[in-house]
Amino acid sequence: MKTEFDIIVIGGGASGLMAAGRASELGARVAVLEKKHKPGLKLGITGKGRCNICNDAPLEDSIDAFGRNGKFLYNCFGHFHTAETLALFESYGLKCKRERGGRYFPIDDSAHSVRDALMKFNRMHGTSIFLNHAVKRIHKSGNLFVCQTADATFSAPIAIISTGGLSYPGTGSEGDGYRFAKQFGHTVTPLKPGLAAVITEEPVSELEGLSLRQVAATLLVGERKINTLQGDALFTTSGLSGPIILTLSLQWARLATPPDAAISIDWKPALDFEKLAARLDRDILQNSKKSLNNNLRLLLPSRFIPIFLSRLDLPPEKAVAQLNRAERIRIVSLLKAFRFRIKSHEPIETAIVTEGGIRLSEIDPKTLASKRVPGLHFTGEILDLAGETGGFNLQMSWSTGYVAGEAAAKASALLRDAS
Ligand SMILES: Cc1cc2nc3c(=O)[nH]c(=O)nc-3n(C[C@H](O)[C@H](O)[C@H](O)COP(=O)(O)OP(=O)(O)OC[C@H]3O[C@@H](n4cnc5c(N)ncnc54)[C@H](O)[C@@H]3O)c2cc1C
Numbered sequence: 001m002k003t004e005f006d007i008i009v010i011g012g013g014a015s016g017l018m019a020a021g022r023a024s025e026l027g028a029r030v031a032v033l034e035k036k037h038k039p040g041l042k043l044g045i046t047g048k049g050r051c052n053i054c055n056d057a058p059l060e061d062s063i064d065a066f067g068r069n070g071k072f073l074y075n076c077f078g079h080f081h082t083a084e085t086l087a088l089f090e091s092y093g094l095k096c097k098r099e100r101g102g103r104y105f106p107i108d109d110s111a112h113s114v115r116d117a118l119m120k121f122n123r124m125h126g127t128s129i130f131l132n133h134a135v136k137r138i139h140k141s142g143n144l145f146v147c148q149t150a151d152a153t154f155s156a157p158i159a160i161i162s163t164g165g166l167s168y169p170g171t172g173s174e175g176d177g178y179r180f181a182k183q184f185g186h187t188v189t190p191l192k193p194g195l196a197a198v199i200t201e202e203p204v205s206e207l208e209g210l211s212l213r214q215v216a217a218t219l220l221v222g223e224r225k226i227n228t229l230q231g232d233a234l235f236t237t238s239g240l241s242g243p244i245i246l247t248l249s250l251q252w253a254r255l256a257t258p259p260d261a262a263i264s265i266d267w268k269p270a271l272d273f274e275k276l277a278a279r280l281d282r283d284i285l286q287n288s289k290k291s292l293n294n295n296l297r298l299l300l301p302s303r304f305i306p307i308f309l310s311r312l313d314l315p316p317e318k319a320v321a322q323l324n325r326a327e328r329i330r331i332v333s334l335l336k337a338f339r340f341r342i343k344s345h346e347p348i349e350t351a352i353v354t355e356g357g358i359r360l361s362e363i364d365p366k367t368l369a370s371k372r373v374p375g376l377h378f379t380g381e382i383l384d385l386a387g388e389t390g391g392f393n394l395q396m397s398w399s400t401g402y403v404a405g406e407a408a409a410k411a412s413a414l415l416r417d418a419s
Contacts (some may be wrong), residue, residue, distance in 0.1 A: 004144075004154075004155050004156065005029045005030060005031040005128070005154065005155075005156040006023075006028040006029045006030065006156055006157070006158065006409075006412040006415075006416070007020075007023050007028050007029070007030045007031070007156050007158045007159070007160065007408050007409070007412055008030075008031050008033060008145060008147055008154050008155075008156040008158070008159045008160070009023075009030060009031070009032045009033070009159075009160045009162055010033050010135045010138070010147065010159065010160070010161050010162060010163055010177065010180070011032075011033075011034065011035075011161070011162035011163040011164060011172075011177065011380075012032045012033075012034030012036075012039035012040065012129060012131075012162075013039070013040055013041075013042055013043060013162060013163075013164050013171075013172070013173070013380065013397075014040065014042070014043050014118075014380060014394055014397040014398065014401070015162045015164075015379035015380030015381070015397035015398070015400055015401035015404075016032060016034075016160065016162030016163075016379065016380070016401065017032065017039060017040060017118040017119070017121075017122060017401070018118065018121075018379075018397065018398050018401030018402050018405065019160050019162060019377075019379050019400075019401040019402070019404045019405035019408070020032045020122055020127045020129075020160075020405060021118065021121035021122045021125060021127060021405065022401070022402045022405030022406050022409065023127075023160075023405040023406070023408050023409040023412070024122060024125035024126055024127040024409075025121075025125045025409075026405075026406060026409035026410070026413075027409065027413065028408065028409040028412045028413070029126075029128075030126075030127045030128065031127075031128045031129075031130060031154055031156070032122070032127060032128070032129045032130065033130050033133040033134075033135050033147060033149060033154060034129065034130065034131050034132075034133060034172070035132070035133065035134035035135075035172045035176075036131065036132070036171070036172040037131055037132055038131065039115065039118075039119065039129060039131065040114075040115040040118065040119075041170075041171040041172055042164065042168055042171035042172070042173060043111060043114060043115050043118075044111050044112055044115060045111065045168070045171065046111050046114075046394065047105065047111060049109075049110070049111050050105050050106070050109045050110070050111060051105060051106060051110075051111035051113075051114045051394070052103045052104070052105060052389075052390065052391040052394070053085070053089070053096060053104050053105065053106065053114055053391060053394055054082050054085045054086065054096075054103075054104050054391045054394060054395045054398070055082065055101070055102045055103050055104065055390045055391035055392055055395065056082045056098065056102040056104070057102050057390070057392075059074075059077055059078075059081065062077055062081070062082075062392060062395065063077065065387040065388040065390065065392040066385050066386070066387045066388075066392070066396070067250075067251070067254050067386075068254070069360055069384055069385055070385075070387075072360045072363075072365050072383075072385065073365070073385070073396065073399065073400075074365070075365045075366045075403070076365065076368075076396075076399040076400050076402075076403045077395075077399055079399070079402070079403055080398065080399045080402040080403060081395070081399065082104075082395065084402075085395065085398045085399075086104065088121070088402075089114070089117050092117040092118070092120045092121045092124075093116075093117055093120060094106055094107075094113055094114060094116075094117035095107040101390055102390070103390055103391050104391060130149075130152075130154075133149040133150075133152065134149060134150070134176075135147045135148065135149055135176065135180075136148050136149060136150065138159065138180050138183075139183075140184075140373070141155070143157050143375070144156065144157055145157070145158070145159035145375065145376070147159070157375055157412065157415055158375045158376075158377070158408045158411060158412055158415075159375065159376055159377070160368075160376075160377040160378070160379060160404055160405070160408055161177045161180055161181065161376070161377070161378050161379075161382060162177075162378070162379045162380050162382070162401065163175075163176050163177030163180075163382055164177070164380060164381045164382060165191070165353060165354025165357065165381040165382065166191055166348050166349070166354045167193070167348055167349060167350070167351040167352060167353060167354055168349065168350075169349055173381070175191070177378075177382045178191070178357070178358075178382065181358050181378070181382070184370065184372060184373045184376060185372045185373070186358050186359065186362055186370065186372060187358070187359040187362060188356070188357060188358060188359070189356040189357060189358075189359055189384045190356045191348065191354055191355070191356040191357070192253045192257070192345070192348065192354070192355040192356055193249075193253065193345040193346065193347065193348040193350075193351035193354070193355065194249075194250045194253055194351055194352065194353040194354055194355030194386035195246040195247070195249065195250050195351055195352035195353050195386070195388075195389060196246070196249055196253075196345040196346045196347075196348070196350065196351035196352070197236050197238075197239055197240065197241035197245065197246070197249070197345070197346040197350070198239045198240050198241070198245055198248075198249050198252075198263065198340075198342050198344075198345060198346075199238045199239040199342070199343045199344045199345065199346060200238070200239040200240060200263075200340040200341060200342065200343060201340070201341035201342075201343045202307075202340055202341065203238075204235050204236075204237075204238070204239060204240075204307075204340075205237045205238065206303070207235035207303055207304065207307070208235055208236060208237045209234070209235065210234070210235045210301060210303050210304065211232060211233075211234050211242075212232065212233040212234065212235070212242070212265065212267075213232055214230065214231065214232065214269070214270075215230070215231075215232075215233055215244075215265050215266060215267055215269065216228055216229065216230045216265070216266040216269035217229055217230075217233060217240075217244050217245060217248060217263050217264070217265055217266075218263065218264045218266070218337075219248040219251055219252060219261065219262075219263060220261065220262045220263070220264055220339070221255065221258050221260060221261045222260050226248075226251055226252075226255070227248060227251055228266075229244040229247055229248060230244065230269055231243050231244040232244065233245050233265070236346075238346075239340070239343075239346075240263060240340060243389050245263065246352065246389055247388045247389055248263060249342075249345060250353075250355065250386060250388060252342060253345070253355045253386075254355065257344075257345075261341075261342040262339045262340060262341045262342060263339070263340050263342060264337045264338065264339045264340075265337075265338045265339075265340070266335075266336050266337060266338075267299070267300060267335045267336075267338065268299070268335055268336065273332060273333075273336055276332050276335060276336065277328065277329070277332045280299075280328055280331060280332055281328070283295055283298050283299075283320075284320045284321065284323065284328075287320060288319070288320060288321035289319060289321070290319070290320055291316060291317045291318065291319060291320070292309065292314060292315070292316055292317070292318045292319075292320055292323070293305060293309065293316035293317065295320045296308065296309070299335060300335075308334065308338070311334060311338070312327075312330060312331065312334060314327060352389070352393070353381055353386045353387070353393050354381055354386060355386040356384055356386075357381065357382050357383045357384040357385065357386075358378050358382055358383050358384060359384060360383065360384050360385070363378060363383065366403075366407070367403065367404065367407035367411075368400055368403055368404035368407065369404075369407060369411075375411070377404040377407065377408055378400075378404070379397065379400040379401045379404045380396070380397040380400055380401060381393070381396075381397065383400065385400075
């Protein structure tokens with residue numbers, strides 16, 4: 001089978017479906033070639049199945065969420081951002097609600113509803129979606145991109161590569177697009193886990209599952225403070241996870257993962273050192289006969305106390321009344337800054353996003369077109385763009401997808417007019 005279209009989109013995930021829908025809406029004949037039996041498999045597991053679809057943070061904050069590379073997104077976000085995203089989804093039947101931190105979720109808390117709305121967008125404008133069609137090879141023959149799947153060949157003058165990153169490969173994102181990009185002469189920057197749980201030097205397996213509610217975590221490189229975030233965290237079998245830890249781990253990855261990094265936990269961010277010291281003194285006064293072990297239960301989850309005490313190097317049974325001033329200061333200091341040295345990340349397969357990707361200087365930020373190969377575009381996570389948690393990564397996928405789809409459809413119309 002050989003089929004010709006105006007535009008071929010490789011990958012029917014978040015950004016590919018957005019690109020295809022927009023290009024079809026503008027009248028292009030679009031084919032989406034999707035490897036898996038269903039489109040948007042990763043979309044279906046986003047936000048723990050609820051899909052944090054976007055965030056209404058101001059433009060500058062949305063840009064900052066992508067670190068140094070964020071400025072690439074000014075054009076895309078300037079053209080299609082939160083309001084446009086919510087309006088588009090609503091016009092295809094998906095209402096969203098706003099939650100803490102400006103995060104938006106579908107009103108029925110179902111990521112599948114997001115996928116259904118995207119599919120409706122495509123169906124209504126006539127996109128042809130080919131499932132179980134993994135692109136094995138792509139090459140240029142004359143003015144046409146030729147894509148080969150196991151038993152079919154598709155060609156079009158414009159191709160959009162939307163194959164995602166390397167995380168959760170079971171959803172289809174196995175990095176094929178990086179291979180295609182390199183073959184077309186593009187540079188792929190080093191690929192690393194972004195938003196991945198951190199493995200600590202200190203063993204924490206006995207704390208697995210313990211939540212840290214409203215703590216402050218600071219990323220340190222040597223003694224240099226990189227960033228402090230307040231919120232929830234979680235002990236895993238080999239380290240730390242949870243929203244604030246994932247964001248710090250992304251920042252660590254962006255720093256080229258320096259070896260002498262640590263995460264310092266402030267268990268009582270609402271109290272400064274003096275207030276916490278006064279609170280400890282008050283607790284000690286009221287419970288002078290209690291052991292240190294029992295007294296610490298007023299301040300820390302009981303599962304954490306043995307580790308805390310062993311770091312303090314004080315006997316658990318010591319009566320609190322016998323603590324001298326220096327020991328009390330050590331306790332407060334440790335409550336305000338309990339360090340875990342970062343050993344590494346969990347593997348990329350379990351990360352939320354991929355840090356690294358197609359070098360942005362090789363892409364036109366106004367059209368997502370390759371500066372090397374006419375007619376080739378890239379969207380979504382395959383680009384060297386990894387954002388913080390909060391809906392920013394999907395917003396990047398929607399925005400780059402929409403802008404690329406629109407640019408591709410306009411280029412396709414010009415080609416048609418010229419022929
Ligand atoms: C567990 C988890 C939760 C997340 N939650 C959120 C969240 O709540 N909010 C948020 O903003 N972000 C979230 N993300 C990140 C977000 O899902 C991704 O950034 C986004 O899906 C990237 O979109 P994409 O289109 O670039 O790639 P993908 O959505 O990964 O789509 C790529 C598609 O390309 C297909 N493909 C790959 N190779 C080929 C090939 N050779 N031929 C044909 N098809 C191919 C794949 O099968 C896949 O369908 C989450 C990620 C994970 C893993």
